[in-house]
Amino acid sequence: MLNPIVQPGKFTEMDQFIFESWGYFIIPNVLAKDEIAEALAASARLHDEAGTKEFGQVGRGYETEPALEALIDHPAVLPKIRGILGEHFILQALWNTKQPARGKTGGWHQDGSSAYDFKHLGSPVPLIQLRASFLLNDQHEPGMGNMEMIPGSHRSRVGPPREVLINKGDTPISHIVCAHAGDVLVFHNAVWHRPYEHNHDYDRYTAHYIYSPPWVRASDRFTTDKDFYARTTEVRRSLMGEFDRPDAPYGVGYKAPDFPEDNE
Template identity: 70%
Template sequence: MLNPVVSAGAFTELDKFMFESWGYFVIPNVLSKEEVKECLQASIRLHEAAGTVGWGQVGRGYESEHALENLMDHPSVLPKIRGLLGDRFIMQSGWNTMQPARGRMGGWHQDGSSAFDFKNLGYPVPLIQLRASFLLTDQEEPGMGNMELIPGSHRSLVPLPDSIRTANSGTPISHVICASAGSVLVFHNAVWHRAYEHNWDYDRYTMHYIYSPPWVKPSDRFHNDVNFMQRTTPVRRALMGDFSRPDAPFGASYTPPPFEDN
């Protein structure tokens, strides 16, 4: 099966072509086995504390779990985000999802805001939410709680037919992402996708980081935690939206995050 696999680190012209064509790509083996273990344990603690029953997602886990915080600006992934969004963006949200053992198929959808559908902004649907999904359990074959996407659907002039969506059935052109724990899937908000079924006897965990233009409101928090902001790094504070606005509220002259190469 074809897979849009890219190398970790620097954003290349081929990466850009692949993303524009497919709407997503996969970076394999970003995390070591020990890092995966630490992040998985952190994820389990989050969901146990939240009392998750069935499928669920927990936001702001990066505030209390250092292993998850470290993923926010991971050096294997951040260059890809900068390549696609430039240097002025925020981390809109960080969601940790759990699909329970023997979990069913999710529903087909595009990411966005129910308050104002992104497709109303123009064609093609603009890149407003760029998602980096860190796989924390193996998804090396279909039926392991994988992400299923429809390649190139972020460019489609027509929506996914209701007959497919309401019946929650498959399509002849869908692609089930198969990758090991520690890999990262990066994808465009307009790509049609869903959670694939999970046929194993353990829960599946994924840590999602969503990056957006600086004028987009955060979706996992109403405000930043003061203690977290005091102890985290300057880059992470900037990604959380802590930047000065010297002219208009979202003026172009605000200082971008203090990336090492700036």
């Protein structure tokens, strides 16, 4: 099956070409088996504590779960985020999603804000949220709670037909992303997508790390936990929005986070 595969780490010209053409790509083998197990257990705890019964999402998991905090600046993924967004961005949110066993196919949508839809900002819809989705269960064949995408739809000036949106219908150009636990799907907020059906007897979890320009308001929190700031790394504090603003709001003298490779 055709998949837009890129290699972990450095953002290459081919990565850029694939992202601009499709609106998304897959980074394989990002997490080792023990990292997958830890992040999966952390995800289950978050949803158990939240009492999630059906499809749902829980934010701020990095504040209480070290396994999820460790993925904020993963070295296989962060260079891709920097390559696409540049040096100035924040982690707008971590939304950890659960699709329950035997879950149904969801509705087509673009990511953004229901309070002020991103399509009002321009056409085609601009890149405001860049999502890195860590797959914590295998999705190597259709029917495993996969993401279903419409390649290149981030460049389209029209959306799917109204009938398709209302009835959660299929399209002849949809791509069911088949990948393994530990792989990461990176995609543009304007790509039309939906969760595909989950025909198995276990819950499916995905951790979505959403990166945005520094002037975008966080969507999973009003403030970041002070204890988290105190114990996390300098880079992660910066990515959470804890940095100096010498010129309001983000102008002259705004220093980018001190990413690890800058010190090599």
